[in-house]
Amino acid sequence: MATPGGAPTNQPAPRAPGTDLRDRFLTFAFAAADLLVETGPHATITFAAGAFRHHLGEAPEAFVGRPLDCLIAAEERGALGMAIQLLAARGRLPPTAIRLNDAKGTAFSLAGLAPAGPQGQFCLTFGPLPAPPRAAAVAENAAFGRAAAGMIRGPAASAALALIDLPDEIRRIVARRPELSAELDAALLEGAGGGLTGRLSPGRYGLLVGRELPDLPSLAARMESVLLSYGLGGEVSTCNLPLEAEALTPAQATRALRHALAHFAGQGMAGLAAGGLTGALREIAAQAGSIRRVIGERRFELLYQPIVDLRGRRVHHHEALLRPDGYGVDAFIRCAETVGLTEEMDLAVTDRVLDALRFNTGARIALNISGLSMQSARFRALLQERLDASAALLPRVMVELTESVEIEDEVEARATLDMLRARGIALCIDDFGAGAAAFRYLRNFPVDWVKVDGAYVQNAVRSERDRSFVASMVDLSLAVGARVIAEQVETEEHAAVVAGLGVELAQGYLFARPGRLPTAAAPLRRAG
Template identity: 45%
Template structure:
């Protein structure tokens, strides 16, 4: 049959499933991404040019986090892992990495069939006025993660700005009103795609992909304080995260230690530790410090304190965690336990420290006949073939030790060689030693470990536990963490449990174990 014009009837080109998929997706959303299970963008379509100033093709190969504002990276890690474990992500609020931190609803679905390793993410604008909150003031962990991403080149290079607020008489514990002014000014003065975090009372860090005018921010805070009848002075420091003279590993290790030192002692401690010449200055002067720290480890200038982890149902101790306590006469900056550990990592001595602590834990385990004892194991040691061989040899020579130990995988350093880490985990599980991921939620890497490593326990970071009492958002995050842990067959421990109300809430959210002052402070090992 011919048409009225005498031409053959038009036969439309068959529409492919992919074209239908794109059309339906973009009818309901502005932007569409296909990503791998590792979070790398495989395909992009939609309004990326107008929203982010980047063409869709330029995003291929980048991590999906680059689309989002820095303050949302930690929350996105949780959401992405929910998508991986449940094959679906319900609409969730995130902010784009643009000047206005545009609020978008992100939804996700795993593709079926041969493309099961691919996941689809859509971004739809929200018809809500004022939904973009701008930068939020968090704790040190998201700040550390963002800084590490910049230092490793995962995200575009930027700077770490440090602000130290002095109240009258040099106090570093500003009153409530001054702290509120500081937080509000940081939230409004820095770029929407920057991330601010409170490292300690009166000490703040700002991660920015462009150099922030910290002096102007400090002057504004001082002026606001005077206008409110308060006295304050603000000192600022900036560390570049794009030093070509350092490898990404050197930069990330030095950066972790800089954040720890500044949080503990401010600008003075930073200079004392060798950061007056920036990150490169610290690395250049590391040789002499390495000798001193190696000697402190060899001479066992530390002791162990033991804190119980109890079953919330009956409050009976399930196991004890061995906590490092450096000797009081050891030279600064190694007196604080966290500084001691991060300093060892920064100088490449994590394996030596882990082994010395492990031998001390084994000695305690031989003397005690009670529950298991948990020893911390850094990511650097976990991925070391030499450390694994020595550990397996020790446990095979004393089979009873395997029944007395438990290992907590810490995130002081990220695991780069995941295949080696998996071999260590499998070797320990084969010997009957349980494993736990420590401080789950404090950093982005822990979510990757949950997917990669088979563990028996997950310990939720204490900040989430405490914030869950006053924040519905944090309660939801804890519930999601419990859900994720159960998906891989792991039980959950909540740390920093200090009140009966916190213990009751954790039980309500499905947490099986608790650790904190409510159940016992660190001390001698019973028995």
């Protein structure tokens, strides 16, 4: 112990750096928290203490070495990523409501400190709240897909996924009857056992839980009872989609899962490949030849959607949006990523964008580049060759880094971004907030813009919680010198909310749908 003047009163044996900090942290935190955690770089748990066995079914030491987000309910992991980035930026995280990854999704209060020491080291406490932070609801397709993808990146044994399908004739009725859809949602939530539920398309649902699935026949019976109350007879089908994919990399498993969910949303049980995720991956790979021909023969077009200055309502730039011939956009990109054609796709789009800039001298265009391409030295060399041959056009180019595939080799990705920045090309993180990786990109990569995920923009007009998330994203972006774009701005109310939170530019149907590239920027005419 030291005197107020700083002189030691005793000479204790030297202790390892951080030991005193941990002791003080434990003594302070146990008074108000059930779970105590320290993390190291890459958000990995390095120390755990407290009532882990009671809340999560395993001893504290079992969690050491696991990712921090394994403690958190799947649907809350985006919120966790935001909280950790705020903690890194400010050194302290005030109590924040979040749900645990237990059977009930128990609402807890997360708080933390960022002590002096290695970057990424945090001390976190979890204390129970008296009530859940918000009522349970059935998630929309995109949010459910992100949560499921996050789950399979953790230990496979901790995840279970069920799919629920209504007969086609009933699905058509559900799409026209919001009161019936609401009652089916309620039955699904009641029988879900605390798991995350998602509406993948009208009458088709997913159920994601951390461990064992609930009784699926009983769940189907609940929903069939709702249908009977409306005079509708029919069998509700259920199945378990295996998430075990030991032979696949995490990236392959994520793409296979997205493919499986997209096919189920469109075709129901008939759209699922045999063999779970491995079968879905084989199904994607079978399309490699067709995908290669579409890219090689340039059988795609680019549509352009304006990004608008919210103050003056003038076009700042346009985003180039891929529209392949004979494929849906998401399915095409997912297949290209899986069969290793992402670089060819991104280079083909780059060629088209550079051509568009040559013939539209007043235009500025943002093009999307996949995280897979960003971390490829071969792609970087080929892209640099194209850009250097069109140097006069580069001040009118922006690049958006997409998160459909998480970047694993950050050194190579940083080299590509540095190459782009050296040529004066503005850089943007796309769909910020949609996944935890985007927050890591903001910390590690030099970017000029951040584009807030449209799901948050849509919800911000009616949810204080989502409004707070957008405000935090804006604050965090501005703190690192990045300006902010909001996507899916479809009403004047959306525009007013995001402008009030500090967003500078916006994109969405309020201003224009994707279309042909105008010859020059002009005062905006609202889309009709």
